[in-house]
Amino acid sequence: MSLYYSPLVYTIPEQEDGWLLKTVLQRRLQVSRKLLSRLKLTEQGIMLNGERVYISVKVSAGDRLEVRMEQEESDDILPEELPFNILYEDEHLLIVNKDSGIIVHPTHGHYTGTLANGVVHYWKSKAERFRFRPIHRLDQETSGVLAIAKNPYVHQHVSEQMIAGTVDKKYMAIVHGCPAEVEGAVDGPIDRDPDEPHRRIVTPDGYAARTLYRVVTTWGNGSASVVNLKLESGRTHQIRVHMTSIGCPLIGDRMYKTLPSDRIDADTEAMRNERDGWIDRQALHAYELSFDHPILKQRMTFQAPLPPDLAALEKRLDAEAQPREERI
Structure with missing residues (x-):
């Protein structure tokens, strides 16, 4: 070989x-x-x-x-010509801006149409041989920066940085409501919902999870807001669960939709239901990723621009939820 x-x-x-x-x-x-x-x-x-x-x-x-x-190949992944947006590439790393609706890696029932299928095809088209090694994951409906290692050494070192907490993963979300404080942290252990195992909940018996947030924009006296977030842990659905736990579920999130109806009045619930229909997925975007390049020994930062559907959501909130206040 x-x-x-x-x-x-x-x-x-x-x-x-x-x-x-x-x-x-x-x-x-x-x-x-x-x-x-x-x-x-x-x-x-x-x-x-x-x-x-x-x-x-x-x-x-x-x-x-x-x-x-x-050199290795992902022989278990079918090459498939699919478009994807490359933010950066060298002989060690591939950084992409993942579209919403795209699954990162083939799973049961989803053997094609994933980012992995497209990346494997892309490499083969250039006569290159790499194994598909995503360093982290994004939910199917979450867009933004995703890092893929081209060899086990780079995968090991960036993964170790993630464990050590030196990888900065920054997200933006458009949420219902507005956190009580402009800047703060949500500390809430997360585990599976015993009644619906595919969902996660904040529970005292869960795994430690911490999310930092900062409000950057609000509309309609706090009826909706843009929040920048930074993860200090990496639990499944962490941002979605944590924001819902403080009364600010992500707009468009059908799984973690709203708090129980006795916590908000009927008019607010109706308004939130309407806004959930303005976008086809949860309004969450991984806009920045920073880590130390294992080979170049440089701190590198990659940014993904706001996707069109989230830009359109902001524009609609501008039109229908005035006034808008910038909090930066």
Whole structure:
């Protein structure tokens, strides 16, 4: 099998002269044990000055270390020509702006028509071989920035950043109502709803979840608002559940629609039902993603512009829910 030759090249500095190669790989380059075991079994997976070596050898200052990974393909994903918007691409990463209504990865009953099908076709059309490795997920109806790794080393390192909380994921939502405070946090453990397992609820016995928010726009004296959000955890449906829990469900969200009717008056409920019909999905967009590029060693930020349906929703609220107040 041909190899993917260029994900990681490293020149041994003076201060690492005499180190074991294994130490350089694990401590300096932070290659995981799982990946290291895989590289050891790969022909030309670990090369020092152009020669295959054991990881027990000692390195010298100026040595050129190459980590070479086998090219892979997602043989279980059918290539399908589907349009998608590329925000950034290099030999290590693909960053896309996912449209709403698109599932990220094939699931039971959805083997085609997913982002993965389109990406695999795109790579094949360029005679490139990569395995589809999304670093995170977005709900089917959520639009915005999505990162895909092209090799296991990059996937490992960005995933570790997510676990460490150093990846910034920022969203904007258009919601019914307006939070009581212009800026704040929602701390609410989340778990499955025992009555409807496909839904999530805030419950004391759930998994810790925290969402930061800031109100940027309001309409009609607080009848609707634009809220920017940042996740400090990554629970399923977290933003939708948390915003509903503070009385501000996302416009268009049929699953987490409103609070019980005894919490809002009939006129407000009717107005919310009408506005839910103005858009075909929950009004949620992942507008920015930031993380440290594992190879380039640079902080990178990717932004996805507001999609047309959310822009149209804002315009309709401007027309029918005056006055509008900018809170930035």
